[in-house]
Each structure stands twice: as C-alpha cells, then as structure tokens.
Amino acid sequence: MSRIDAAFRDLRREGRTGLVTYVTAGDPDLERSREILLRLARGGADLIEVGVPFSDPLADGPVIQRATERAIAAGSTLVKVLGMVSDVRPLIDAPIVIFSYANPILRMGLDEFVNRARQAGVDGVLTLDVPPEESEQFRAALSKARIDTIFLLSPTTSAARIRRASALGSGFLYGISRLGVTGVRDDVADSARELAERVRQETGMPLALGFGFSRPEHIRAVAAFADAAVVGSALVSVIAEHGQSPGLLDEVERYVRWLKS
Secondary structure, X not given: OOHHHHHHHXXXXXXXXXXXXXXXXOOOOHHHHHHHHHHHHHHOOOEEEEEOOOOOOOOOOHHHHHHHHHHHHOOOOHHHHHHHHHHHHHHOOOOEEEEEOHHHHHHHOHHHHHHHHHHHOXXXXXXXXXXXXXXXXXXXXXXXXXXXXXXXXXXXOOHHHHHHHHHHOOOOEEEEXXXXXXXXXXXXXXXXXXXXXXXXXXXXXXXXXXXXXXOHHHHHHHOOOOOEEEEOHHHHHHHHHHOOOOOHHHHHHHHHHHHHO
C-alpha cells in the first residue's frame, strides 16, 4: 500500500476530512521553503503538495504566479526541488506530491525525473498539462517506480473521462471546484458538490477538492462530499505576507492549525 493510499484509508477510518496543503517550492527562498514543508507537517497537513516553479503557468492565478516568480528568482529548479524533498522526507510522515507542468520534467528527461523522484521519496506526481489520454509514458515510468499518477478533474469533466482518470490514475483524484485559475474565494461553489457527486457515481477512488478554499468553514463544507480539501493560494498568500519576517514559519504553522480546527 502506498503512503497516499494509507493516508486516505486512515482518514476514512477516522471519519475525518483531509487537509492538503500546496506551496511553491523555493518561495520565498530554498532554505525557508524547506522549513515551511516541515512546519506544514507539524501543523497537521495530511498531504503536502510541492509546486515546481515554471515560467509559463496555465492554471495558476496571480498569487501563485507571483510565488513562482519569487521562487525562480531565488534559484529554485526541479533538481533543487527534488533535493529539498529528499532532505525533508525522513522528517515528514505525510505523503508528498509533486505538482509540475510537463516542460520541466521533459527538460530533465522523464526517466531521470522519475529516478530522482523515487530516490527523494516522492509519493505522487500531478502533471497539470498532461491529460489521461496522453499520459501513457508518464504513467508507465511512474508506476514502475511505485509513484502514484494523479489526474485533474474539472466541473465540466464528462462521466467517461472521470472513469478514464480513475482507471489510469492512482492515489487520489484532484477535483477543481470551479472553472478558472487558482485563487481565494468567499464560499464553496455549488459546482464542487456537483462534481463530487458525479465522481462518486463513477469511482470509489479518494477525491480531493481544491481551488478557492482558505478557511475552516470551507474545509467543513467540503467534508460533506469529498475526502480532502486543498488549500493553496491562501497559504501562499500567508508566505508572501510574512516572507521577510522572522515569524514566517510560525505564521505558516499557525495558519495550518487554524484550518485544521
């Protein structure tokens, strides 16, 4: 059983909704980014998503775009991101998922990336611009290394595509709760529940919903129909606000504990 499978098994057994946290690796710099990952785990994140900075994002809103710019300026690269994961892996029990666009992976070379990811202790990979229909090479390489391949679903995803994503993927499905780019919203969109209900009709694979969640009440709302809620832009905003402060790490941990409340 993979670390991701075990995490969702435990969440279901305990009747809890998981908290998945996303940060951009290298924001505000590589050393503090490493410490942020440790604080996410200490604060109670059930899964940790580590975003690979990429200069031409498609799905990222302005908050994460600015974090990517800061990370690239600080020297963050895919090689350094995997090195950072390798450093913290012995200290973190939660599953770690790499979020990346295809370009950085292909530039490194798929086999080289998978080998480095396996050695670093990466549990899953979500390549945002590789759909299930075009994922054969990625899936084969990751599966051989026992790394989960995770796919995105949107509110407009068809039932047939949900079935395909669950059949080809592993670990969990990542559902986008609303159309558009990432960013904080005031409430949980009706489309989130509708997507979750359609996913439940097609598969028993765990479902994590993201895009727009920032407060404990959002997590509680998601608990009614999904296995986990993903908090990204709001957490990245905390890092941006306190990035130059000596209290950055405490603020990150405090925010995660507040979400868990």
